[in-house]
Amino acid sequence: MSLENEYEDHKADIAIIGLSIRLPGIDTVSRFWEAVLSGEEVVANVSPQDAAEGGAAEKPNFIHANTNIRNIENFDAAFFNFNIREASLMDPQHRLLLETAWEALESAGYDPGRYDGLIGMYAGVYANYYQMFNLLPLIYGNGTASELQMQIASEKDHAATMAAYKLGLTGPVLNVQSACSSSLAAVHLACESLLTYSSDMMVCGGATLGIPQSHGYYYQDNGLLSADGHLRAFDAQATGTLYSDGAGCVVLKRFSDALEDGDTIHAVIKGSAVNNDGALKAGYTAPAVQGQIQVIERAQMIAGVNAEDISYIEAHGTGTPLGDAIELEALHEVFARHTGRSAFCALGSVKANVGHTGPAAGIVGLIKTVMALRERTLPPAIHADSPHDRLMTGHSPFYLNPVPLEWSSPNQRRLAGVSSFGLGGTNVHVILQEAPVLRESPSLRRSNLFVLSAKSKEGLKRQKESLQQFLSSASEELLADAAYTLQTGRKLFEHRAVWLYGSGDEPEWMERENDTKGNQGLTSLPxxxxxxxxxxxxxxxxxxxxxxxxxxxxxxxxxxxxxxxxxxxxxxxxxxxxxxxxxxxxxxxxxxxxxxxxxxxxxxxxxxxxxxxxxxxxxxxxxxxxxxxxxxxxxxxxxxxxxxxxxxxxxxxxxxxxxxxxxxxxxxxxxxxxxxxxxxxxxxxxxxxxxxxxxxxxxxxxxxxxxxxxxxxxxDEDLVRPAEGQGATVWRNVYRLLGKVWLEGCPVNWKGYYQGERRRRVELPAYPFERTRCWVEREASALDSGEPLTPAPEPVSLRPEQLIGYTAPRTKVEQDLVEAWELYLGVAPIGINDNYYELGGNSLLAASLHAHICERFCVTLGLEVFLEQQTIARLAKSIESWKFDPTSTKGGH
CATH class of the missing domain: 3.40.366.10 (Malonyl-Coenzyme A Acyl Carrier Protein, domain 2)
Structure with a gap:
């Protein structure tokens, strides 16, 4: 189909151009789809020994089921310019949301710093149990964390806004909280923002982490949780749900803009709706049939589709007998109003594979459905050996497929619906359509220039390895698009490398020589x-x-x-x-x-x-x-x-x-x-x-x-000074020289480089985070006994490698200042000429550190003096000057 026809057919549509996900044992969207397609369940069985070590008593009703994301205590604080103490105070859900938002933007092929339009973010997170169990002692312990610091690092209010701050997003940013439907509600609101031109690109998603991480749970009759550790959505033997960790983000854009900009469009949002049950239900926590009917019908009406055209529903499907029965009743009512056909629409719930991820559940279900549309495959519904009675009448439009099926749709593009219903009654339904197939554009060049950058040498090394593996079997068109995506859609960092490669060529790596501190840019133009x-x-x-x-x-x-x-x-x-x-x-x-x-x-x-x-x-x-x-x-x-x-x-x-x-x-x-x-x-x-x-x-x-x-x-062959071997083509020599110019920090106009071509942004391996432990341990004995709490030892990270050479303290004042800075910044060793801000300091932390220093040295230094000095050597001089002459202007007030 021509681009003109696509514009006409999708005037009010929204394109999904970026995806990222994190689940137990799953770090990438491709691994997630592999698990869903193979009918894999991410729930890990826990041995009685591990359960006992985790504090769980061995009782008959204890269910050995682990749905934890591993190593949540680790985080790449330096990458996002946090000091180790800030990162340790942060709600791990905020950190997970920040990482997935970054990865979603990379998946879309965009660096916010080089995008001309407005990028916004809507997202929601689960309750912050890390603050409750691990952090509250810090407020009343050694005083190194103020209440304001704790709020910014931990409260839901700051989940999306902190991500926007770190990613440089200047469009509308809101924290969306509607319990289980939060992340899909964020998608709905993001579509409205795009369609009203309040933004040009939107990141939306959610994150859930259960803390303290458990090795299972105690089952109770007639409770919400599964009796056997398996979530059986729409199965007659279902006994309850299973809560799990998870996070995900998607990047949205107006379809016309995505088409014009050469974005990879994974799927299309045709329409969406949100409502609330109000008082039309048995109680605040109960679902309501009427509310679900209304939101599904309204989404279909807005999308301009008929129920009979939809061939897959990704349901809320929590596996609770009551919840599943109500959802089935609502779906049957909606479809019965428009069609009498039977068994034409597959039904599924990703929760059977990964558990119920709370506020992230909607986005996880959306990503599953996007992948099904993209791959034109209906994934199997697992743990559904005995389908619910409502599905066995012989007249139901829905069926549960036990194995993967080719998703056939001979006369039209495939359509699907995604539901997410929140505790408290906020219901969301989204209609998706498969993306149009666009022709690949041939490349004008025989060799491609792949540019990579990272915050560290190790990060650069890992990027090189992942890129080589990814492109080892790529077509010429994909090679050119991958080079374009790296050149125009990735944030630039200090350590750089260039890979010159084309189909049939010998790959050639180049790095900046003698790069001990990373690339700081050219001292002069060429x-x-x-x-x-x-x-x-x-x-x-x-x-x-x-x-x-x-x-x-x-x-x-x-x-x-x-x-x-x-x-x-x-x-x-x-x-x-x-x-x-x-x-x-x-x-x-x-x-x-x-x-x-x-x-x-x-x-x-x-x-x-x-x-x-x-x-x-x-x-x-x-x-x-x-x-x-x-x-x-x-x-x-x-x-x-x-x-x-x-x-x-x-x-x-x-x-x-x-x-x-x-x-x-x-x-x-x-x-x-x-x-x-x-x-x-x-x-x-x-x-x-x-x-x-x-x-x-x-x-x-x-x-x-x-x-x-x-x-x-x-x-000629001597184009690059000095000559670099024989046999290279004329233009390969020029591209090699362009790569060297880029390595030296000279900015390149990549749009000019590709004029006359129509290149696309494609999905490439994400940045390899270098995570280290950023965690405050829970004082379990004190919490359980009611004894006074003492804060855990402060986490310490190594001094940033990009700083100038280390200079040790020379005086008692400098030594005491070093100890104070190391305590508050969580970095060691700190030299007397290290800059406070380059160590990860900020004005908020400075207030606490300033008060500590004034008390420690019995001086009255103004906060502005502290902020101006920036190094221990200069601050020590101000302190000594004040002690010698308390009226000195250097002291300040």
Whole structure:
């Protein structure tokens, strides 16, 4: 289908362009789909020994079932610019939400810092038991955590807003709390935000962690929990639900924008609805048939679909006899109003596989359904060997498939419904449609430039490994799209690497040499050097010349202009005098289209004319005429040479120069020159004569560049300085040099790099977080006995590797300050010249640390003084100064 038709068919639709998920034993969406498709259950059986070690008494009604996400105490605090103490105070659910939001944006192929539109976030989390069981002692213990710090780190109010702060999201950000339906309600609200243009992209999701993590639970008759540790949705033998850890996020965008921007569209939201049961139910916690009927019908109406067109329902399906019966009654009522067909719509609930993930349940079910649509497969409904009586009447439109089935839909695109119903009565239903299949776009280039960056060397190493594995069997189109996604959709960090690779090529890795502190950016912009050609014989250009359209258009323009001036200069059969100048000017325009701005240009021999044209001094016509005459005079003799010399001098004498837009460095042996000096026609007139009479060096000599990065404007095997082996194609050499420029921190205009192509953003392996322990242990004995609580030892992380060299304390004041900073920041060792903010400090933590220091040293330093000093060495001087003279202005008040 054409793009125009897709626009017309999806005017009010929302595209799902990014996915991320975290469940027990599952870290990626692909692993999640593998588990669902194979009918896997993530619940782990717990041995009696492990249960006893976890504090569970061995009783007949104890159910050995573990639905925990492992290692929740670990977090990559440094990656998100938290210090270790801040991270340890954070609700682990907030941390999990932040990680999945980051991964969802990476899945979509977007770096918020480089996106022009408004990105917002709606999300919800479960109750914060970490604060209740682990953190409250800190408020009344050693005083290193203020109540405000605790609230920001732990309260639900700050789950989405903290993620927005760390990710740089400037659109609408709300914490959505409607119990079990929170994350799907967030999706509904995000769609409304996009359709009203309050935002341009939305991240939405939820997170649930049970703390303290348990090894099982005690079953009670007629309770909510399963009698055997299995969740049997819509099964006649169902006895209850099973609570589980989980988190997930999706990235949404208006369909028309996603199509225009080349996003990967996993599925389409056709419509959604939300309502509340109000008082039409037995009690506050009870579900209501009427509320569910209304929300499903309204979603279908908004989506413009008929119940008969829907062939899969991802139900709320908690496995409780009452809840499942009510949901089945509502679904049958809705479908019976529109169709009399039977057994045409599959029914499922992901909770049978992964348990009930509370506020994250809706987003987990949505992601499962998106994957089913994407893969055109109906996953099996597990633990449903004896379907509910309502499904066995012979007239039900629904069926439970025990094995995976091909999702056939011969006459229309596949449609599905997703339900999520919250404790308290907030019901949500979303209608999904499979995404259109778009044709892949061929790549213009034979080699691709993959750029990677990380916050650490280890992170960079792990990224390289995952990328190589992912792309080992990729098509040429996917290679090009993957390179584009990495170049335009990933946040840039200090440590960088480049992979030059194309189908059939030997992969080539490049990293910045002597990178001990990470890439801090270029100290100066590169110099563009236009050398005199080594080889005067112009070869007939091959097919390669058309691979870079910007270069080719400029080259053809130059050669056609030369043909008008000289009667020669056919682009297909260039003469040797015009060809080098045309190539150099065209290369400059190519680099300029890629956004590479030079600090200046320099030329030697005939290269000076191309350099002067690039700087704005010479017109293209003058540069081609003078450069071609210059080369011809140098490579001929006798009467023929005299003709070229005469032509050159006549043009040079009447030369009119333009304003110099880029500094032009003087030729070898000359002093720096300004606009006026370059505009002197005598300089250009004598330039050729000097070369003829004095035999000036015409080889590739760069003048006075010292350690600056040099880009040579020529196309041959020696393009990269120094030469890097033989046999590389012309453009591969150019791409290699572009990779080196990027490694050095020079920004690249990737949109310019891909002009003339329609590239897509594709899903690639996520950033490899380097998690370390950020956790405050629960004082179990004190909590159980009612004894006073003492805070656990503060967690400590190693000093950030990017800081300057460590300097130990020299005085007692400095030593005491180091101990205070290490206590509050959770970092060790701290040197006296380490910057407070680079160690992870902030103004909120500074208030507590400042009060501690003033009390410890019996001084009255103003908080603004503390914030200004920033290092222990400077702060120690202020303290000593105040003690010597309490009225000193350095003390402040």
């Amino acid at each position: 110099l563009f050097y236009f050398p005199h050609p080594v080889n005067f014989d112009a070869a007939e250009p091959g097919d390669w010349i058309t691979e870079e359209p910007v270069f080719y258009r400029s080259y053809v323009q130059s050669m056609e202009l030369a043909g008008q001036m000289f009667g020669r200069g056919d682009p297909a059969f260039p003469d040797r005098a015009t060809y080098p100048i045309a190539v150099q000017i065209s290369l400059f325009k190519l680099w300029d289209s890629w956004g590479i701005q030079p600090s200046g240009c320099q030329g030697s021999g005939s290269g000076l004319f191309a350099a002067a044209c690039a700087c704005g001094l010479l017109t293209l016509e003058d540069a081609l005429y003078l450069g071609s005459s210059y080369l011809s005079a140098l490579t001929t003799s006798g009467q023929e040479r005299s003709v070229y010399v005469r032509n050159y001098r006549q043009r040079a004498v009447s030369l009119k120069t333009g304003p110099m837009k880029i500094p032009l460095t003087a030729p070898l042996g000359k002093k720096p020159m300004n606009q006026t000096e370059w505009s002197d026609s005598h300089l250009w007139t004598t330039y050729l004569m000097d070369a003829l009479e004095e035999g000036a060096s015409l080889q590739g000599v760069v003048n006075n560049v010292k350690d600056r990065l040099v880009l040579e404007m020529r196309l």
